[in-house]
Amino acid sequence: MSSEQFQAAHESIYHIGTRLLEYLQELRQDRLSEGDDTKSLQSVEDNINKALQALKDQKYQVAVIAAMKAGKSTFLNAVIGADVLASEAEACTICRTDIRPIYTIATPRLLEYRQGQKEPVIIAEGNASLIRQKFLDRTHKLRATANQDNTTRFELQHPIEAISKLSSLAGFTLVDTPGPNEWESAGFSTVALKQTALEALRTCDAILFVLDYSSFKDNTNSELLQDLIEQRGEFLAKNTGKIYFILNKVDRKAEGDRAIDDVIADLKRALIGFGITDPVIYPTSAWQGLLAKLIQQGTEQL
Template sequence: MSNIRGITGLSDLKNEVQILLSLGLKALNQMINLELLVDLDQDNTFAYQAIAALRSEYLKLEQQKTIITVVGTMKAGKSTAINAIVGREILPNRNAPMTAIPTLIKHYKGRQQPHLILTDIAREPIVQLIQDLQVAFADPCHQHKLDQLRSDQDLFMTVEKIQQDIQVIDEVVGEVEILEFMILINDLIRISPVLDLEFPFDLYQDIERLPIIEVEFIHFADSDEFHGQLILIDTPGPNEAGQPHLRAMLQQQLQHASSVIVVMDYTQLKSEADAQVREDLKEFVNTMDHRIYALVNKFDNCDRNGMKQDELKTFVEGLTQGLIAKQYVYPISAKLAYLANQAKQSYLLHGTLPDAENVAWVEDFYVEAGLRRVAHRTTEHILDGIEDLWQQSKFKAPLDGVIKASHQQSLLVILDSAIDKLISYVHTFNQMRVKKFSELCKGIYGQGAAMNTDHIGVMTDRIFNKLQIDMSSLEKSAQLLKQSIADLASA
């Protein structure tokens, strides 16, 4: 075991955490190889998930990558909240669900035009599905299914593009083009089952396989300091499109998170869908000691009879059974923040706003800013309206307290996330090991035989003679590191 007492700064902490992650991965792999975990599940699913999560944490440390997973139910305003964080319309605001598979949004300094990047391993399943659909469309037996699709004009436009051999390129540039790509993916999901095919959701569990949108986050444009990579994960809502696989996909993406933002609908706090998200978070909370935040969206709907800010924070803490502490609850209006950002950027670039007849958000801005009458749309009133909407949105608090703080303290956040996951998984495996030893002893000494610690100790020595690390010692070392991280964070 390495010398934790010698830690003097972040660099030492990073080295120590990586050493422990490596030792933990080695021990877990050996446990699988020795078939010691069959009491948990026959195929070691949990063990493999733990190994994948710890490997992900190691890579995040190597690349100083802070990952904030954003979750929420359909229509909670998750896409609008992400647009407000980024400061521009990266994700489409539509009534229909548009996040078919998890999508990464990465702050890329200086990149004004958003670029959606697809690696080969992300492209190949989509290309293969399109080829399979082309074969299915050409089959005379499926003619009645094509007629069925023809009844949906928008959907059939995608069918025709597939028949004309649509190409899936590795880089999509521009907001409109990215929207078209997302529509394609959503249409593929809807078309496939009609032709008895399945969209390959299981191939998009790994974070390395996900599409990534690179764009400069407007609120970080003036920052010259390098704090590592800041990445948001936009996840499909677990209640979208009635797709049962989405919950499993959500749980998988939570495993990649350095921190989590839960977007909740102020008007639907007790809905069944929000309850599902809370249950998913409860399953995940064992690997995160904190860093779970709530953006309670649509707080601008609060009237004189509604819950006010302090009451709401206490309510959400109770609703989540303490999972989200009230100091991490932020009542906001993502729509007002989004409109303020859009108007501000347009005014900075062009000195005016676009024609409301051509750009949908402009009329929304005028309405929310109290500028319905054209005569009131002077420069002074527009700038005042931008500032008023930003203040009313209450978005500055989570932007500073969650997003900017996570970026500025990225290495501490990543270290804390890694050590939390290591402690959680090692603790779980330690409990599994005791359970397995008890079962083995019962088999050797009989059901009624007394099983004292000496017997269990003998079995420990025999079964773990090939293991090079004691998991209990590893957990203790991880706990010491966690305290070191906390000390540096408070310094």
């Protein structure tokens, strides 16, 4: 089902439910005027109201995982439509970051949640370049101090261009998780960092696995796949259509390299070897996607 079809189905269900609710309310008023207590109709009306509210408030989490240097941050930036997440050569993701959509008229913010504190700390508020730098500075400080502030997660509130026209995904959250390289290079509790990443995989509705076109057979990817299978084996068995593999950086293919279709076939065989039946693979260039969006927006962020 395409995003347009999903949106149309969502709107249709909500419209039908609303019309049915209006009809029941009119019918109940007529029955009340006739002396009927209308308890049964009230019960049906309450259930429809709950269903419509649940449809409106539906939450949908998509976890994005990758080994370091696979281009995960650039991929996320392309989906968001802004160069807001740092994409250094060094490990940048030290804990879970929830990316939640807001309206374009709202001000983007970066929040930090800490253990033992109910309210988050506002790290940055403003445009993408400001948030990007503040986020990077904060990440460096947490690494240098071995996370003495006990930061548990970040939350980025920013418009997500890829779903900006889909009101059905108002409860959508992108979850950026640290990969194995970052578990090892964090400089603090790698066990806690790994548990944070795997917990996101256990609770998400779908998984996007970003792989580097030139190095998808690395041991790091094998480790991550093994963790994924161990943590979400039952999920993967029942929901084979809810994990998607993003073969990134295909723009780096040189003239003498193998055809992309051959690389995809090789990757597919490797994934099947890990027990993932009929893997869904999308070749892409996150950098070209982000660049195109920034040019389209007329920005000067590059």
